[in-house]
Amino acid sequence: MPKTRFAFVGTGGRAISFIEPLVTRYREHNALVALCDLSPTRMAYYNRKLAGAWNYGAVPAYPADQFDALLRETKPDIVFVCSKDSTHHDYIIRALHAGCDVITEKPLTIDAAKCRAILEAQRASGRRVRVAFNYRWGPFRTKVKELLATGVIGRVHAVNLEYLLDTNHGADYFRRWHAHAAESGTLLVHKSTHHFDLVNWWLDAIPAQVFAYGDLAFYGRQNAEARGDGHLAAYPRYTGEPRAKDDPFRLDLDESESFRGLYRDAEADSGYLRDRNVFRDDIDIYDQMSLNVRYRTGEVLTYALTAYSPREGMRVSFNGDRGRIEYQEFIGTHMNRAVSPGDFKIEDKPGAEAEGESIRVFPHFKPSYLVPLPPATGAHGGADDILTHSFFSPDAPATDPWGRFAGHEQGAASILVGIAARDSIRDNRPVTLSDLVPLAPAATKLSQLI
């Protein structure tokens, strides 16, 4: 059987999570045929790993402006998009028109016009698009899906989801491109796409309308100065800055081999600084967001995201007409995969305590009980390994009993909540999602979307 040919666009921190397993555990059935990125230095970092630790051999590295040549010359079957969020649509669309299937990191894209263009390119090409929603594949979250789908609390009418990003992981979004709405779509798209997708999938429902509030309450120069932390805003970046020695928000790129190779050594290529001061002036995203979502089938979600919390995790409660489920996960702080254990002494930072996960069912008129949890180890609570297996293994089933594969329409259903929330905050009004992108108007369940 010929190997499936993969090309990767975007060779930053995240791509390691997929490239490493592809060229090691899954190399018998798959081939990595090319890399593409704005930064030759980052691609060279990957090629050193490919030739060295992963014992695979270097592959052709195409600068971003030669992506069409990559498609022509290396003929990938699947283009895997791991670049900055605002660039996803461009690579997805060009790959589809070249006859490739696509797997893209979340978010599918960052605004309604780009989303419509992706859906149009998919229709025209007939090729397959998958969104790498790893959260769905976490064993605990799949267990929640199983409980809801089997009717343990009857029909669910309302969901509350509070997500906390801590002053380590949450702050990291304010150091780099995520801090600009034009590049990340704000955390309402970049981060919350995970959470909106989870709720869409848990409820098997399609979001219809959103009302939202958002503020920049903690990060940014003005906020630091107003609460007497102006000294933390005194320098533009952290690496090599003696005044940042005791700064709790400090990230020194020289302290980590992977950060030095991927980011510090690559600064001259594209001007991308990975460690900018989180209390600088040019941040235009929110660090606290709250919103309500009404679904096509009537359910309501109350959602809050805080990006400056002392702890990291989420609490979700489902109110059904036969009872209630409370799910929580406090798995400790984490940053992206390029950070090796021990780097930056993240584990030592206060507030990083892991409380773990629990699911408790409260049936009406009966005692509550804890649900035994499946084992989970590995990155993102075990989700990354299971997701990777589904992408790369020939043994992975084509269909999934819990409907965990997400295509372009399900990817759109999730980002549209965040995109609508942005409009709602700007205009102080409820926003109807079908006014942004008319997504399968007759469908009532998420599982009816591709």
Ligand SMILES: NC(=O)c1ccc[n+]([C@@H]2O[C@H](COP(=O)([O-])OP(=O)(O)OC[C@H]3O[C@@H](n4cnc5c(N)ncnc54)[C@H](O)[C@@H]3O)[C@@H](O)[C@H]2O)c1
């Ligand atoms: N599912 C998850 O758990 C998870 C975790 C982290 C990141 N991600 C996603 O993965 C993607 C990459 O994130 P990251 O953390 O690796 O970020 P990163 O900044 O480390 O890497 C982004 C890469 O995109 C490249 N890039 C920027 N503009 C480009 C262009 N025009 N053409 C080609 N390449 C370009 C950059 O040079 C960089 O190498 C993002 O879409 C992010 O949302 C997902």
